[in-house]
Amino acid sequence: MATGTEPHLNSGGVRNGTRAAITAPHLRTDRWWLAPAATAAGLLAFVVYSTWRAFSNSHYYAAPYVSPFYSPCLAENCVPMRNGPNWEIFGSWWGLSPALLVLIFPLGFRLTCYYYRKAYYRGFWASPPACAVAEPHKKYSGETRFPLIFQNIHRYFFYAAVPVAGILTYDTVLAFRNEDYEWGHMGLGTLVFLVNIVLIWAYTASCHSCRHIVGGKLKHFSKHPVRYRAWQLVGRLNARHMQLAWASLVSVALADFYVYLVASGVFDDPTFF
Amino acid sequence: MSSYEARFKVWRGDVGGGGLKDFGVEVNDGEVVLDIIHRLQATQAPDLAVRWNCKAGKCGSCSAEINGRPRLLCMTRMSVFTREETITVTPLRAFPVIRDLVTDVGFNYTKAREVPAFVPPDKLAAGEYRMTQEDVDRSQEFRKCIECFLCQDTCHVVRDHEENKTAFAGPRFLMRVAELDMHPLDAADESGLDRKKTAQDEHGLGYCNITKCCTEVCPEGIKITDNALIPLKERAVDRKYDPLVWLGSKIGRRSSGG
Numbered sequence: 339m340a341t342g343t344e345p346h347l348n349s350g351g352v353r354n355g356t357r358a359a360i361t362a363p364h365l366r367t368d369r370w371w372l373a374p375a376a377t378a379a380g381l382l383a384f385v386v387y388s389t390w391r392a393f394s395n396s397h398y399y400a401a402p403y404v405s406p407f408y409s410p411c412l413a414e415n416c417v418p419m420r421n422g423p424n425w426e427i428f429g430s431w432w433g434l435s436p437a438l439l440v441l442i443f444p445l446g447f448r449l450t451c452y453y454y455r456k457a458y459y460r461g462f463w464a465s466p467p468a469c470a471v472a473e474p475h476k477k478y479s480g481e482t483r484f485p486l487i488f489q490n491i492h493r494y495f496f497y498a499a500v501p502v503a504g505i506l507t508y509d510t511v512l513a514f515r516n517e518d519y520e521w522g523h524m525g526l527g528t529l530v531f532l533v534n535i536v537l538i539w540a541y542t543a544s545c546h547s548c549r550h551i552v553g554g555k556l557k558h559f560s561k562h563p564v565r566y567r568a569w570q571l572v573g574r575l576n577a578r579h580m581q582l583a584w585a586s587l588v589s590v591a592l593a594d595f596y597v598y599l600v601a602s603g604v605f606d607d608p609t610f611f
Numbered sequence: 612m613s614s615y616e617a618r619f620k621v622w623r624g625d626v627g628g629g630g631l632k633d634f635g636v637e638v639n640d641g642e643v644v645l646d647i648i649h650r651l652q653a654t655q656a657p658d659l660a661v662r663w664n665c666k667a668g669k670c671g672s673c674s675a676e677i678n679g680r681p682r683l684l685c686m687t688r689m690s691v692f693t694r695e696e697t698i699t700v701t702p703l704r705a706f707p708v709i710r711d712l713v714t715d716v717g718f719n720y721t722k723a724r725e726v727p728a729f730v731p732p733d734k735l736a737a738g739e740y741r742m743t744q745e746d747v748d749r750s751q752e753f754r755k756c757i758e759c760f761l762c763q764d765t766c767h768v769v770r771d772h773e774e775n776k777t778a779f780a781g782p783r784f785l786m787r788v789a790e791l792d793m794h795p796l797d798a799a800d801e802s803g804l805d806r807k808k809t810a811q812d813e814h815g816l817g818y819c820n821i822t823k824c825c826t827e828v829c830p831e832g833i834k835i836t837d838n839a840l841i842p843l844k845e846r847a848v849d850r851k852y853d854p855l856v857w858l859g860s861k862i863g864r865r866s867s868g869g
Contacts, residue, residue: 546837557793
């Protein structure tokens with residue numbers, strides 16, 4: 339039998355007066371809510387964890403490992419790290435956690451990342467919650483106005499993310515020492531740092547801005563064969579950008595948590611050699 | 612060959628009103644949803660309106676929404692549903708309905724006309740165009756589009772906000788802008804037409820919040836968001852938000868395209 343035979347009141351969106359008279363905001367029968375809910379839960383868990391660690395200002399160094407949240411350490415109130423990333427350019431006036439000085443760059447990089455934008459627009463802002471599921475907002479201006487027009491500065495955060503990844507690479511090299519700072523050693527932490535830095539670089543290099551800069555902006559690939567190859571390489575990574583975004587998010591949190599556990603004396607770093 | 616009776620709900624009506632009508636209909640192995648709609652026409656609802664042509668996923672005519680998801684009727688196999696499932700078929704919900712499963716997709720033709728055409732290069736006559744394959748690979752991906760308008764239908768910018776239809780061209784036509792901007796012989800720049808800038812100023816690129824529904828529904832598997840919309844956004848950033856690129860282009864040290 340037919341149902342809902344009255345035309346819509348002109349209430350906008352899929353219930354606009356000229357569109358098919360269907361009252362339900364969507365007719366999807368699959369579990370469309372699962373992906374945005376899982377995304378929101380995962381991102382929320384990271385935000386809670388990283389906020390706690392960034393403000394805690396403790397247990398971020400256990401020789402030879404420094405937490406990626408606190409590297410480089412740019413204030414005088416940092417724990418001294420032998421040959422480590424202690425660059426006191428902010429001097430003694432900075433009294434808060436030194437992590438806050440650094441995290442702004444990777445945070446900005448991820449916040450403006452094209453994948454994370456999709457993730458939080460769907461997961462937190464329901465804009466839209468899922469494809470063909472009506473969003474709850476009455477108006478929508480996208481990224482045309484303040485503040486979301488600032489999403490366009492993603493490439494500047496990419497430029498900043500490269501040296502940050504370089505410093506984390508340096509930290510990983512330093513992790514090939516033992517707790518007495520002697521070279522040629524490796525522990526479980528070194529392995530954790532190695533996996534983390536590979537994922538950090540893969541995520542950074544797979545960035546859409548990176549893909550554009552290395553070659554995507556060109557009109558004639560045939561005139562720039564080296565950049566064309568680079569673009570193809572970044573393109574292959576870019577196809578895995580979402581997976582790399584999550585993997586590197588988890589790995590950076592795990593690397594920090596590992597340092598926290600060792601620094602707080604929960605267990606000693608198992609050494610391989 | 613096995614067959615069973617499936618339960619269908621098909622939207623019937625017009626702009627004056629309508630609703631979902633229940634049907635029980637025979638389904639045989641290997642059939643697609645369009646086959647079932649045709650069987651309904653043949654056996655139970657001879658005046659059921661549906662737009663279709665090729666039955667091969669190439670004409671883009673039979674776009675509709677099946678269980679709330681924008682899909683081609685002819686490319687949706689019945690085997691993806693369980694036999695117990697009730698299958699709901701409605702017209703595209705982003706466009707005005709004409710009758711039953713047929714909608715007025717004129718919005719898309721209006722937007723198509725707003726995109727300036729390919730600008731032929733000077734000094735080259737027809738037949739003298741030469742391009743290398745790597746230079747046209749990107750544009751060729753976008754040329755696979757069959758204009759089914761599923762991406763336009765699912766895009767929340769216009770689906771959920773009718774008022775944005777004036778300012779926003781939609782993913783299909785932003786992809787057209789990207790296709791032309793990446794075309795190795797398009798001479799728009801030389802003629803004073805900056806496609807990167809007009810993408811944002813005249814076709815509403817900034818409305819896109821890259822939530823990728825257009826890519827999810829594309830029956831041709833075109834990576835609309837990653838290969839067209841985001842690169843176009845990056846090209847717009849070159850023009851409008853990157854002072855280094857702007858300065859470089861002004862003093863002639865860096866070209867914008869290459």
